[in-house]
Amino acid sequence: MNILSKIRQIPFWSWFWFILGALYFLLPLYATVNFSLRMERDVIGFKAYIRAFEDPEFLETFLYSNMLAFLTIVASIILIVPTAYWIRLRLPEARRIVEFITLLPFVVPAIILVFGLIRIYSSPITIPFTEINLFQPLTTFEVGTDILIIAGYVVLGLPYMYRSVDTGMRTVDVRTLTEAAQSLGASWFTIILRVILPNIRAALLSGALLTFAIVVGEVTLASFLGVPAFGPYLFLLGQHRAYEPAALSFASFLMTWLAMGLIQMFTGGQGQTAGTH
Amino acid sequence: MAQTALKPKSSFPASGWKNWIGVAPFFLFAILFLVLPSLRLVMGSFTDSDGRFTFANILQLFQEQAILDAYWLSIRISAATAVGGGIFGFLLAYSVTVGGLPKPLRSALITFSGVASNFAGVPLAFAFIATLGRTGFVTALIKELFGVNLYQQTDFDLYSFWGLSLTYMYFQFPLMVLIMAPALDGLKREWREAAENLGASTFQYWSKVAFPVLLPSILGSMILLFGNAFGAYATAYALTGGRLGIITIQIGAQIRGDVLHNPGLGYAMAMGMVVVMAISLMGYSWLQKQSERWLR
Numbered sequence: 001m002n003i004l005s006k007i008r009q010i011p012f013w014s015w016f017w018f019i020l021g022a023l024y025f026l027l028p029l030y031a032t033v034n035f036s037l038r039m040e041r042d043v044i045g046f047k048a049y050i051r052a053f054e055d056p057e058f059l060e061t062f063l064y065s066n067m068l069a070f071l072t073i074v075a076s077i078i079l080i081v082p083t084a085y086w087i088r089l090r091l092p093e094a095r096r097i098v099e100f101i102t103l104l105p106f107v108v109p110a111i112i113l114v115f116g117l118i119r120i121y122s123s124p125i126t127i128p129f130t131e132i133n134l135f136q137p138l139t140t141f142e143v144g145t146d147i148l149i150i151a152g153y154v155v156l157g158l159p160y161m162y163r164s165v166d167t168g169m170r171t172v173d174v175r176t177l178t179e180a181a182q183s184l185g186a187s188w189f190t191i192i193l194r195v196i197l198p199n200i201r202a203a204l205l206s207g208a209l210l211t212f213a214i215v216v217g218e219v220t221l222a223s224f225l226g227v228p229a230f231g232p233y234l235f236l237l238g239q240h241r242a243y244e245p246a247a248l249s250f251a252s253f254l255m256t257w258l259a260m261g262l263i264q265m266f267t268g269g270q271g272q273t274a275g276t277h
Numbered sequence: 278m279a280q281t282a283l284k285p286k287s288s289f290p291a292s293g294w295k296n297w298i299g300v301a302p303f304f305l306f307a308i309l310f311l312v313l314p315s316l317r318l319v320m321g322s323f324t325d326s327d328g329r330f331t332f333a334n335i336l337q338l339f340q341e342q343a344i345l346d347a348y349w350l351s352i353r354i355s356a357a358t359a360v361g362g363g364i365f366g367f368l369l370a371y372s373v374t375v376g377g378l379p380k381p382l383r384s385a386l387i388t389f390s391g392v393a394s395n396f397a398g399v400p401l402a403f404a405f406i407a408t409l410g411r412t413g414f415v416t417a418l419i420k421e422l423f424g425v426n427l428y429q430q431t432d433f434d435l436y437s438f439w440g441l442s443l444t445y446m447y448f449q450f451p452l453m454v455l456i457m458a459p460a461l462d463g464l465k466r467e468w469r470e471a472a473e474n475l476g477a478s479t480f481q482y483w484s485k486v487a488f489p490v491l492l493p494s495i496l497g498s499m500i501l502l503f504g505n506a507f508g509a510y511a512t513a514y515a516l517t518g519g520r521l522g523i524i525t526i527q528i529g530a531q532i533r534g535d536v537l538h539n540p541g542l543g544y545a546m547a548m549g550m551v552v553v554m555a556i557s558l559m560g561y562s563w564l565q566k567q568s569e570r571w572l573r
Contacts, residue, residue, distance in 0.1 A: 014376030017368040018386070021450070025389055028404040028447065031414030035407040079306055086299035094300050101307045107554045108315055109508025111525045112547050115532050116314025119321070151310040213395050219511040224532055234399045235515055246407055249400035253392070260391040 029253060036246035048243035057233060058248070065230035068146070069215035072153040073208045076161045079154065084165045085196055088174045102162040105155050110220040113152060118224060121148055145225055152221045157211040164210070168203025206267045209259045217252055315551065321544030334541040338549060341542070344527065348549065351524040354438060355506035358445040363499040366453020374461040387458060390451035397448045402515035405444045409435045436517045444516055445506050452505060456498045460491060460568070490571045497564030504557045508550070524550060
């Protein structure tokens with residue numbers, strides 16, 4: 001009887017769904033690893049990984065994507081932190097419209113965004129109603145394309161970065177900190193850089209890692225704007241190779257895991273989610 | 278003291294419009310890289326090839342069978358993975374919150390959900406090819422265990438409706454877990470106790486109290502999942518190489534070259550997507566407000 005009642009206490013259905021979920025999570029990963037280790041006939045080995053990492057193009061595209069991610073993070077912080085700070089301090093009436101704008105990327109998916117960006121910035125930009133060219137079409141030169149894609153990534157990350165920063169600022173008393181810094185003679189620049197930023201560093205880090213996870217493997221913007229990034233490289237590799245793409249897919253999974261693990265470590269809260277699927 | 282700190286009028290004189298200069302860079306950025314590109318598509322969809330205003334593109338959108346099929350396929354896949362992922366994600370969230378599973382399993386599931394909901398695009402497609410492709414691990418496993426060859430004896434194809442839906446599920450249900458777990462935590466213990474004191478069974482408690490409270494939040498999350506799948510491009514493109522004609526892939530083809538032979542129609546297609554996304558976001562935020570009445 002005792003054993004029976006204990007068995008009855010086991011939440012059967014909870015375990016059932018949990019195990020089913022665990023299988024859904026793990027099977028594709030196991031299949032990918034399993035496949036990636038079988039490049040040589042009848043041998044389990046890391047040859048696919050060595051081959052994949054040895055390819056100079058892998059390193060180039062991967063470093064390039066990391067650079068894009070870094071610049072995107074810096075640009076988002078420069079754009080969003082002062083804005084969120086100013087709204088909290090002086091301009092609460094702008095909160096609704098700014099929050100609305102940060103939600104727009106949910107309505108305009110990456111494929112639509114890149115469509116619009118290409119149509120606007122592939123022709124020279126003129127001052128309205130005149131024939132005077134302000135600058136060259138951004139898509140025709142390298143730096144211009146980089147600016148365009150970084151701006152696109154800032155847009156894609158906007159909802160997550162803004163929410164992170166805004167949540168971070170809610171927990172610090174922005175007004176008192178500003179007054180204290182001002183009475184010591186600090187400029188606006190100093191206040192943001194040396195008072196506000198350090199106080200919201202956990203929130204910044206979580207927003208930054210989320211942005212990193214979005215940018216590093218991103219394909220849609222990168223392939224349509226034709227930049228040599230990691231996402232399109234992996235896609236092309238998959239067209240004519242079998243084992244190396246599997247190896248790199250698993251490596252990307254580990255990287256996503258690392259980014260999310262760090263977010264959890266620094267915020268200690270619920271996992272966050274973003275994504276360009 | 279706290280009151281004076283909240284209203285320091287002396288040190289922060291309200292100076293009206295000048296304060297807006299502080300947020301000007303943000304607005305400038307949003308206009309340049311978000312509003313203008315979107316407006317360009319809207320204007321393009323109301324312009325004919327000679328640059329005149331027209332409704333023809335919008336009308337043609339509803340007459341071209343290929344385009345309607347693409348929208349319909351996208352809507353079906355998004356709805357299937359939203360409902361399927363929503364139900365499965367809810368059950369998973371239930372099992373680790375109020376379902377009585379050990380605590381460590383909860384944090385394991387939440388962490389994994391955070392990773393999986395961000396794991397998408399090309400790597401996800403490759404992972405599913407290694408799992409359910411012709412020579413995939415699970416394909417071979419099913420053949421060995423049940424003697425069924427998925428690709429010869431059944432209609433299954435990874436590069437079809439069901440294949441893409443199964444792949445999307447990998448980021449859909451984890452997203453549901455992440456949203457529902459806090460909502461389930463919001464169910465107050467007092468409600469259950471009150472229901473039990475009044476003689477309610479577990480089933481009655483769930484059907485009359487907990488479920489109605491959770492319903493707006495469940496539906497809202499499903500709408501979010503719908504939008505999540507509807508706008509997806511990279512995963513589908515990497516998986517099917519552009520063979521499965523969902524709407525994002527059709528738009529992608531139109532960007533690469535004017536395959537419709539009418540740029541205006543391409544813009545209209547893009548605008549149609551934005552309209553669907555906007556309607557879902559409005560539905561989501563309305564349901565969100567409903568759910569906040571009980572759950573905080």
